Amino acid sequence: MIRPLLICCLLAVAVWQITAATGVHAKAWLGQVLLERAWSRSLASEQPVAPWPDAISYPVARLQVPALEIDHLVLKGADTPVLAWGPGMEVGPSGHRIIAAHRDTHFRFLDRLNEGERVQLDLVGGDIEHWRVVDQRVVDARITDINLAASGDQMTWVTCWPLDAIEAGGPFRLLVTLSKTIKPDQRTQLVISNSTGVMP
Amino acid sequence: MFIFRCFLMTLMVLAVQRAGFAQDQDPGQAMLWLDTGQDRVSTMAMVTDIDIEVTGMLAHTIIRQQFLNDSPDWAEGRYVFPLPDDVAVESLSVVVGNRIIEGEIQERQQARITYETARAEGRVASLIEQERANLFSTSIANIAPGEVVEVQIGYRQRIDYSHGEFRLRFPLSIAPPYIPGASTPTEQGSPQDGGGWAENTRQVPDASRITPELVGPLESTNPIALRVALTTGIPLAMLESSHHLIDKRYDRGSWRVTLDGASANPHKDFELVWRPARHEHVESTVFLQRLGNQDHALLMLIPPEQFAAFQTRREVTLIIDTSGSMQGESIEQAKDALLFALDSLAAQDRFNLIEFNNAANALFTAPVDASSANLRQARDFVSRLQADGGTEMLQPLSQAMRQGVTAGYLPQIVFVTDGQVGNTAEIINRVRETIGDSRLFTVGIGHGVNSQFMSDLARFGRGSTVLIADLWQVQMRMSELVAELTSPVLHDIELHWPNDVEVVPEVMPDLYTGQPLLVAARGDRISGDLLVTGLSDGQPWQQVIPLETFLTAPGVVAYWGRQAIQRELDRAGYETTEDEARQRIIDLAIDYQLLSPYTSLVAVDKTPKRSRDAALQRQDVPGFLADNGQGRGAVLARAMPATDAGSFERLIRALLALVLVALMILHPIVSRDGGSEPSI
Numbered sequence: 004m005i006r007p008l009l010i011c012c013l014l015a016v017a018v019w020q021i022t023a024a025t026g027v028h029a030k031a032w033l034g035q036v037l038l039e040r041a042w043s044r045s046l047a048s049e050q051p052v053a054p055w056p057d058a059i060s061y062p063v064a065r066l067q068v069p070a071l072e073i074d075h076l077v078l079k080g081a082d083t084p085v086l087a088w089g090p091g092m093e094v095g096p097s098g099h100r101i102i103a104a105h106r107d108t109h110f111r112f113l114d115r116l117n118e119g120e121r122v123q124l125d126l127v128g129g130d131i132e133h134w135r136v137v138d139q140r141v142v143d144a145r146i147t148d149i150n151l152a153a154s155g156d157q158m159t160w161v162t163c164w165p166l167d168a169i170e171a172g173g174p175f176r177l178l179v180t181l182s183k184t185i186k187p188d189q190r191t192q193l194v195i196s197n198s199t200g201v202m203p
Numbered sequence: 204m205f206i207f208r209c210f211l212m213t214l215m216v217l218a219v220q221r222a223g224f225a226q227d228q229d230p231g232q233a234m235l236w237l238d239t240g241q242d243r244v245s246t247m248a249m250v251t252d253i254d255i256e257v258t259g260m261l262a263h264t265i266i267r268q269q270f271l272n273d274s275p276d277w278a279e280g281r282y283v284f285p286l287p288d289d290v291a292v293e294s295l296s297v298v299v300g301n302r303i304i305e306g307e308i309q310e311r312q313q314a315r316i317t318y319e320t321a322r323a324e325g326r327v328a329s330l331i332e333q334e335r336a337n338l339f340s341t342s343i344a345n346i347a348p349g350e351v352v353e354v355q356i357g358y359r360q361r362i363d364y365s366h367g368e369f370r371l372r373f374p375l376s377i378a379p380p381y382i383p384g385a386s387t388p389t390e391q392g393s394p395q396d397g398g399g400w401a402e403n404t405r406q407v408p409d410a411s412r413i414t415p416e417l418v419g420p421l422e423s424t425n426p427i428a429l430r431v432a433l434t435t436g437i438p439l440a441m442l443e444s445s446h447h448l449i450d451k452r453y454d455r456g457s458w459r460v461t462l463d464g465a466s467a468n469p470h471k472d473f474e475l476v477w478r479p480a481r482h483e484h485v486e487s488t489v490f491l492q493r494l495g496n497q498d499h500a501l502l503m504l505i506p507p508e509q510f511a512a513f514q515t516r517r518e519v520t521l522i523i524d525t526s527g528s529m530q531g532e533s534i535e536q537a538k539d540a541l542l543f544a545l546d547s548l549a550a551q552d553r554f555n556l557i558e559f560n561n562a563a564n565a566l567f568t569a570p571v572d573a574s575s576a577n578l579r580q581a582r583d584f585v586s587r588l589q590a591d592g593g594t595e596m597l598q599p600l601s602q603a604m605r606q607g608v609t610a611g612y613l614p615q616i617v618f619v620t621d622g623q624v625g626n627t628a629e630i631i632n633r634v635r636e637t638i639g640d641s642r643l644f645t646v647g648i649g650h651g652v653n654s655q656f657m658s659d660l661a662r663f664g665r666g667s668t669v670l671i672a673d674l675w676q677v678q679m680r681m682s683e684l685v686a687e688l689t690s691p692v693l694h695d696i697e698l699h700w701p702n703d704v705e706v707v708p709e710v711m712p713d714l715y716t717g718q719p720l721l722v723a724a725r726g727d728r729i730s731g732d733l734l735v736t737g738l739s740d741g742q743p744w745q746q747v748i749p750l751e752t753f754l755t756a757p758g759v760v761a762y763w764g765r766q767a768i769q770r771e772l773d774r775a776g777y778e779t780t781e782d783e784a785r786q787r788i789i790d791l792a793i794d795y796q797l798l799s800p801y802t803s804l805v806a807v808d809k810t811p812k813r814s815r816d817a818a819l820q821r822q823d824v825p826g827f828l829a830d831n832g833q834g835r836g837a838v839l840a841r842a843m844p845a846t847d848a849g850s851f852e853r854l855i856r857a858l859l860a861l862v863l864v865a866l867m868i869l870h871p872i873v874s875r876d877g878g879s880e881p882s883i
Contacts, residue, residue: 010867013860020857027850081844093841103844107851144843151841163847171849 027087031108034088038062038076045127051079060085063092065125066102073112077102081161098155100124103162106177110162113139113177122181124158134158134181144176156183238279253373253429258490258756259436259503260362260719262371265294269353272346279322280343280352291765293797294357295804297329297343299350304329306804308796310789314803318344329354331804359761364719367508373429373473429462431475434756436488437505438480445474483507485693485714487735489748492759494795498729500704500750501759504720506692514741515691518553518570518612519544520603520641523585524620524648526560526594533649534590536674537619540646541585543681544617547689548573553612555603556581560592563599569606594624597633604637614641615688616664622653631656632777635663642666642713644684663773665712687715693737693744700724701731701750707766723763764795772800 041054042062051061064077081091081103090104104110122134141164149159160179163171252267272278295306304327309317314330321328322344329343346352363370433442434457442451442458451460462473479486486505491498521544523537541556548554552573556566566584571577600618608614622645624630634643643664645657650672661668667687669680693714698706704726714720714737733748768791775784785801792799 006867010864013864013867017857017860017864020853020860024850024853024857027848027853031848083845086844086846087848091844101841103846105846105848107848110846142843147843149841149843161843161846163845167851169851169855171847171852172845173847176843176846 027105028108030087031089031105035076038078038089042076046129049128051127060088060091062089063127066090067123067125068112068116068120069123070120071112071115075104075109093151095151095153095155097152099151099153100155100158101149101151102158102160104160106163106166106168110160111166113160113162113179114166116179121184133184135184136179137182138178138180140178140180141175142178143174145174147176149178157181158183238281251427253427255371255373255429255431256757257362257371257431257433257435258758259434259488259501260364260369260721261359261501261758261762262362263357263359263758263761264373265355265357267353267355269351271351272348275348277348278346280346281340290358290360291761291798292331292356292358292804293761294355295329295331295341296355297327298353298355299327299346306331308793308798308802309805311801311803314805317805318342328805331356359758359765365717368476368478369435371431371475427462429473431458431460433458433460433475433477434490435477435479436490436503436756437486439477440480441476441478443476445476447473449475479505481508485739485744485746487746487748489733489750490756490759491729491750492756494760497725497727499759499763500724500726500729500733501756501762502698502722502724502733502735502748504693504696504714504722504735506714506716506719508716510690510692510716510740512690512692512740513549515689515694515738516551516553516612516741517548517688518609518614519548519688520555520557520570520606520614520616521545522557522559522599522603522616522618522620523588524560524594524596525558525588525590525592526623527591528594528621528623529590529648531590532674533621534588536671536677537646537648538585538588539674539677540619540648540671540681542582543677543685544688545578545581545585547685548578549689550574553609554581555606556584557599557603558584558588559595559599560590561595563595563602565599565602570609594620596620596624596630597626600630600634601637604634604639604641608640613691613694615666616641616643617646617684617688618643618660619646619648620657621649621651622647622656623651624653624656627653627656627659628776631659631663634660635777638664644668644688646671646681646684665710667715687717691715693739696720696735696737698722698724699734699736700726700729701733702726702729704729707763707770709770721762723759723766725763725767761795761797764791764797767791767795768797768799 037054041052042065045052045062051063053061060078060080062076063079066075066077067073075090077090077092078085078088079092081093081101085091086103086105090102090109092100092102094100106113116136116139118136118139120136122136124132124134126132149161153159158181160181162177163173164175164177165173166177250267250269254265254267256263270280272280297304297306306329318328318330325345327343327345329341331341341354341356343352343354363372439458442460443449444460444462447462449460449462451458453459460475482505484507488503488505490501490503492501493499521541523541525534529537545554550573553570554573554577555570558564566581567577600616603616641664643660644666645661645664645668647654647657647668647670652670652672654668654670657670658668667684669684671677671680691713696711696714698711700706704724706722706724708722711722712720730750733750734745735748736743736745738744768788771779771784771787771791775781779787788799789801791797792802798804
């Protein structure tokens with residue numbers, strides 16, 4: 004009987020694919036949980052700490068988008084094995100930060116991101132940076148590269164586009180550009196001093 | 204950009220009305236209008252580049268202009284540009300940043316929808332629309348603040364030929380149009396307000412859409428570069444520019460002409476004139492271009508500058524409209540025109556004269572020799588004519604076409620009328636069915652003449668049309684027509700192609716001095732010898748053109764496409780239904796990427812650019828390197844990381860497998876139920 008055999012094969016394929024798909028999400032979730040421990044230890048020691056023995060990377064920053072309730076730990080490096088566990092960051096010689104993440108896991112939220120959105124980036128040394136989304140655009144990865152040497156006032160997020168594509172491996176990338184802003188408390192002061200200034 | 208403007212303006216001038224004086228505007232250049240939603244600002248092109256390719260008598264022009272959105276807001280840009288009367292816009296591309304957005308031909312309604320949708324989605328899009336027969340506007344949606352937009356428009360046109368000279372004109376400046384009528388003020392920012400300097404008027408309800416601001420001569424300092432590649436196919440005796448200093452050189456069969464942009468005076472039209480080397484008889488040349496797996500050929504026959512056909516025997520039938528609408532000055536003009544035509548008859552010719560109002564009344568029952576006695580009788584007949592009664596046009600035309608042709612004579616019908624009839628379609632159809640070998644020339648009299656009808660009649664009758672608006676023009680216009688009637692350079696032309704080809708026009712016209720003849724053909728493979736035969740001054744004439752010496756040239760394919768569209772338009776409602784014709788025209792227009800009455804040109808970027816309500820000022824983004832390496836300052840290129848874990852794809856595959864399993868389990872149950880049915 005061929006039919007039961009076929010059914011068995013198809014079921015096996017289905018199980019395999021579901022496992023693989025959930026595996027991606029499980030790894031992404033598990034990664035963040037495991038990283039949390041390493042992160043708190045590295046904050047205490049002000050040194051990067053590997054999350055587990057033989058780990059290929061370690062957390063270097065915490066990325067938060069308060070309005071969207073997003074909180075991700077960012078790993079060092081943006082190669083494919085790293086990205087399975089969490090967003091990966093590379094830093095250029097002048098400080099240009101590039102964060103890449105998978106469109107179906109950690110950067111899924113980019114479709115809800117608006118221009119002007121505030122973003123907070125906590126670094127290993129304890130510094131807290133404030134950023135603001137200034138541009139979103141889609142480019143063709145076959146003809147466009149990222150300039151690592153751009154200025155340190157700039158941060159770029161990269162993920163695959165379209166966010167809900169069925170097929171993997173398309174040539175398009177969504178690029179989100181953020182620029183560094185002053186801290187909220189300084190900002191408030193500026194507004195106040197401006198309103199007491201000379202108005203026409 | 205100047206050129207563009209110029210074009211625009213020329214268009215406007217042609218389109219609106221020439222009468223009257225410009226209203227507080229000097230000639231200058233058109234502007235791009237930027238509409239940011241709150242207000243409108245205008246901006247000049249920073250760079251204008253013009254490339255013109257001439258093949259025989261066909262010119263293909265590409266105008267490239269760059270505009271800067273120097274406002275702090277996102278904007279929709281719109282500019283209006285005039286093009287010469289007979290051009291066909293056929294390509295459009297918009298370059299924004301480092302992306303090129305190619306226009307595609309779409310069905311007209313669809314093009315609008317595509318543009319509107321793209322605009323609403325915040326994508327870059329561009330649309331060319333026709334405001335007048337020769338006035339176009341281009342809209343560009345979603346230009347970012349500080350962004351440079353480059354617009355390229357390509358169009359085709361025929362080169363003017365007169366007195367043995369070819370003439371290519373490119374208007375570098377444009378005069379503002381005269382807007383007649385009482386103004387009907389519109390609220391600023393309302394849909395009716397086009398933003399131009401003129402207010403809408405009763406006569407020109409869209410005046411504000413077609414009157415962009417102009418830059419005065421002193422302000423227009425932006426550079427223009429103009430290049431012409433000229434492939435004539437025949438040796439030239441002269442090539443020069445009428446108003447500008449040019450640089451020209453000959454390179455592999457074509458002339459390269461450049462205009463020095465820095466020194467060019469943009470307020471004089473660019474005019475390039477060339478004259479073929481002197482020839483006594485017909486010159487012929489063939490161009491070839493391949494599209495897909497089909498060859499397209501263009502045959503050009505160039506008449507000598509002067510030609511006298513002493514041996515051509517003609518049989519001329521003059522028809523005059525003496526209906527009530529011809530009363531007054533019209534009938535006097537018509538009589539003058541007839542007398543002029545009678546004077547042109549030579550002793551070897553034959554002629555007849557028919558007048559008509561409610562009924563047709565012929566002077567002779569059949570054409571007679573042009574003897575002095577017969578001519579005297581004809582002149583008396585003409586001088587007694589009076590305008591009165593109705594307009595029964597079919598009867599005299601049928602009579603003239605039916606009366607039979609004497610062998611060895613070239614049959615010509617000269618039809619003098621004001622064209623004031625209702626049943627034009629019926630008359631045109633009758634002419635198409637029964638014209639046979641006769642040539643039909645139409646003479647339109649007076650100001651209210653139906654010129655479209657007159658030229659359609661002449662086209663189907665392989666003749667030409669002249670319009671005489673005032674009495675003083677009779678002499679001039681009729682001498683032109685008589686010159687044509689008496690001296691056909693080549694008639695009864697036949698083309699013998701070595702291969703199976705589809706030829707446009709289907710019926711070969713005659714060749715006259717003053718206008719070269721173009722014939723286009725399409726076939727799977729065109730090679731061998733083309734034999735052209737005809738009659739010239741009473742003698743058989745023939746020429747063999749080896750097709751291996753084809754000059755490969757751009758523009759041939761597009762010319763064939765346009766002629767084929769014209770053929771389908773002519774067939775509509777006659778050999779084909781309107782729907783069939785419409786479908787065939789859309790197919791042709793899309794295959795050949797041409798604008799037609801049913802298609803438009805639209806360009807849309809495929810990537811989202813911004814959300815509609817985001818009015819954020821976009822900053823220059825040094826982080827991206829497009830095209831691998833056009834950098835500013837330090838550059839350290841890094842390829843984009845792979846950012847797709849592929850979980851969606853896997854889930855879909857799993858789902859697919861489960862659905863198949865479900866189908867396989869359910870299928871036997873379903874078929875067993877089905878199988879039990881017959882036993883019931």
